[in-house]
Amino acid sequence: xxxxxxxxxxxxxxxxxxxxxxxxxxxxxxxxxxxxxxxxxxxxxxxxxxxxxxxxxxxxxxxxxxxxxxxxxxxxxxxxxxxxxxxxxxxxxxxxxxxxxxxxxxxxxxxxxxxxxxxxxxxxxxxxxxxxxxxxxxxxxxxxxxxxxxxxxxxxxxxxxxxxxxxxxxxxxxxxxxxxxxxxxxxxxxxxxxxxxxxxxx
Numbered sequence: 062x063x064x065x066x067x068x069x070x071x072x073x074x075x076x077x078x079x080x081x082x083x084x085x086x087x088x089x090x091x092x093x094x095x096x097x098x099x100x101x102x103x104x105x106x107x108x109x110x111x112x113x114x115x116x117x118x119x120x121x122x123x124x125x126x127x128x129x130x131x132x133x134x135x136x137x138x139x140x141x142x143x144x145x146x147x148x149x150x151x152x153x154x155x156x157x158x159x160x161x162x163x164x165x166x167x168x169x170x171x172x173x174x175x176x177x178x179x180x181x182x183x184x185x186x187x188x189x190x191x192x193x194x195x196x197x198x199x200x201x202x203x204x205x206x207x208x209x210x211x212x213x214x215x216x217x218x219x220x221x222x223x224x225x226x227x228x229x230x231x232x233x234x235x236x237x238x239x240x241x242x243x244x245x246x247x248x249x250x251x252x253x254x255x256x257x258x259x260x261x262x263x
Contacts, residue, residue: 077107079117086124091170095125095178126186129179132171133193136164140197150208151262157201158226158256159249165233166245172234198223205260215261226256 085106089098100121104111118124143156165172179190202223208214216222230252237248 077109077113077117081107082114082117083124083128086121087128087170087174090125090128090178091173095121095174095181122183125174125178126182128171129175129182129190130186132168132175133190136161137193137197139164140200150204150211151213151257154201154204154208154256154260155253157204158230159253161227162230162233162252163245163249165230166237166248169234169237172231176231176234198227201226208260208262213263215263216259222259222261225259229255 082103085103086098089102089106093102098121100114101111103121104114107114139160140157143160144153147153147156175190179187182190202219205214205216205219205222209217209219233248233252237245239245243251
């Protein structure tokens with residue numbers, strides 16, 4: 062018969078379900094990379110045997126595909142929401158940068174995995190994700206170009222400007238800490254102003 066203490070320990074243990082498996086995989090992928098993470102390590106984080114993982118997932122590749130695809134789709138949806146109904150191109154670029162910077166401060170694990178392990182994706186998921194990323198980069202480029210045509214920005218190299226803005230936001234995931242001196246909102250607001258400088262706001 063189980064002792065009362067062992068029964069209590071099991072009863073308070075977090076249940077293992079698809080969400081828990083995904084969360085454990087996300088943490089390990091962010092820390093060790095996709096290829097550096099074994100299914101046995103994911104199972105170990107959850108306190109279960111490796112075969113038991115298959116009650117809640119199909120494969121490690123499917124875990125990566127779902128994480129990267131959903132994250133990239135969310136990034137594009139956030140971009141569209143941020144600029145929706147905004148006429149002023151300067152404000153559109155500011156809002157687009159702010160929401161992207163904020164995501165990298167508040168979803169650091171996802172950002173690290175997407176930006177490091179995208180080449181580990183099988184097709185057609187890899188092509189889909191790369192197309193979404195390309196669409197986002199072109200949208201930022203077009204904002205800078207539109208602002209330059211209208212005389213609001215002076216930066217003529219819209220492609221390089223877009224690359225600089227996106228890359229500086231991506232870097233947030235590598236250094237930001239929730240217990241740091243600035244909040245995620247404060248960092249995102251500051252970076253949105255940096256973006257306007259990169260674009261050459263008049």
